[in-house]
Amino acid sequence: MRDLAPTLLSWDRFAVASVVAVRGSAPRPVGAAMAVGPAGEVIGSVSGGCVEAEVHDLACQVLETSEPAFATFGYSDDTAFAVGLTCGGSLDVLVQRDNPSLRAALQASVDGHPVSVRFEAEGRTFTESWMPPPRLLVFGAIDHAAAVAEIGRFLGYYVTVCDARPVFATPARFPAAHSVVVDWPHRYLASTHTDDSTAVVVLTHDPKFDIPVLAEALSRPLAFVGALGSRRTHAERLEKLREAGVGEASLTRLRSPVGLDLGGRSPAETAVSIAAELVAVRHGGTGLPLTTLSTPIHRTLESHGTDLPQRRRHAGRPTALATAGHADGVPGAQCGQIPLLLGAGEVPRDARVGLGLGGG
Template sequence: MLDIADELARWAEEGREFAVATVVAVGGSAPRGPGAALAVDSGGTVIGSVSGGCVEGAVYDLCVQALEDGGTVVERFGYSDEDAFAVGLTCGGVLDVMVTPVDARSPAREAVRSALSGAASGGPTALARVVRGPAGLLGRALSVRVDGSYEGSCGTGSPELDRAVAAEARAMLDAGRTGTFDLAEDGTHCPGGLTFLVESSLPPPRMIVFGAIDFAAALVRAGKFLGYHVTVCDARPVFATRARFPEADDVVVDWPHRYLRRTETDGRTVLCVLTHDAKFDVPLLTQALRLPVAFVGAMGSRRTHADRDRKLREAGLREAELARLRSPIGLDLGARTPEETALSIAAEIVAARRGGTGVPLTGSATPIHRDGGRRAEAA
């Protein structure tokens, strides 16, 4: 549910009662992964999605029912061979969805509100909930902060279990992962017991665009659309202005390599080098290709790339480091305009981070919906 935390936190602040349906497990070709959520308030307003439309109507009805009776349920939705038009995923997948009310009767209300508030404010937050176990424990929750402190309870009366769940959730938060784990009621990893879904919410990943050119303006818009915190950096103050990049989160006037040296990056950071000028590119890429970031791409013709590759080798980069560089940046879409070029770059970033091939799905045997193992790096 943390994927819709902004709106749900506002509902909670307004005192609205609502029910949340959350994907807790998937199988086969499913459009949304664990943690995807749909919520319905007491007035019938709906936000979010659990399936891209396949089962939303039935899930909506379950949310309304949960608000009426105060119960938490887990329902399975899947394709029916007997009736392809029955409620189910006609794409062939299976979804397990937990529906739980967040109202005055809910024992998990304060933990959920705490997690929503933390996620909406941009802080690292994890929400751990019981998704398999005795009916009376379903939906019980702990809101876990990055320092390991937590609010809420599993509902078993065991402080040891609560601490064990908080420790597991913190480890998953540190890794930026959303997924499930099992613990026995004594807090050990024994067969059986309870299954917990942990949703991790981290600040948006960074996209740093080097080079304040017209293509950069279009890429900023694409980056924001994909959920990145976007920074534009250029050494030329006449070009790196807020007026030219109103949608960027930050506009920095500095030499690119110097800014990269002093700014914060991590394993989710995307670096897009659009300067295609050796005096900027070589020192910048020499540093960028040695950082543990998610993506490094550089604009330029194939001749520019060949010359840049030679200079990077002269600067001492090894083959493994050079192999990380995606240049010329972008997928082959036949792009011409800045907007089309930004689309091709954004498509390559998504493919690189999600393990996609970039080939058309028509006629290919590649999965449409890949497993969610890398989904938590998103956006």
């Protein structure tokens, strides 16, 4: 729901449908949302199109009555147009009307605060929490950086482009970046908060920038550290990093040359290659064509590359921002009585939907 927040906040009223449970194979994960606005307009999605029309009708009903609704959609082969999931799974959808608490939570999330909201339907209590988006730090103000910033923002990262050269590091050259910083890369990284969801991509192609910032990055528990360059550049870079005191265990974390082997050469194609590796690392993917695999397309949460540590890390996170009596805190030690409904589909790191034990 959080990715819909800017539009939802611009509407004077809306109904929003959220996927609260997934069983088997389903097109969208737990936390996916679709909203209907005052004129019947639609944003977002809860499936691959299989049940959108039915959910739209349900949302229009909720918009009219202000009464929340709960529905389950499963596989149906009765007719070609039956309401169901053709992929064979099933999902539960909760539809609710906008209210001051929900609007306050959405605004707080847009402002970058961790937020958890609680709502009830059919005697059950659901909790949805949003952590701040993961960060993507791009070092090197080159054309490739503009493309990486654009696709990184599309993937939901908070993107920063940093370069020591003010003539190149300008907001006009990187309109997709959330922030553009003029500073030496290693100095900026040393003074910047990161965590194990942060990704660093170094594109500078200049040892005087590359080596210090990579040495700093590899000393931190980041989710991803990648650097652009040829195999010869990579070999020379490894030697310089060893001379700088970076250990062999840390060097194995460096993804260089960064990106998956897609065969492209342009900045846009290179950015797709880098983004593909980011996604694969984040979710534990192989990077191989699906046609060559027989494993499930959608992995369970436990098989994701970085999501399981994030689940464990919740217990150490600060309590989420309170929202008008509806906040529960981030799932974990603060609200252990609300287990997560993980389902069998992917669960994005910034969306958590839990089922409570009652209406308390």
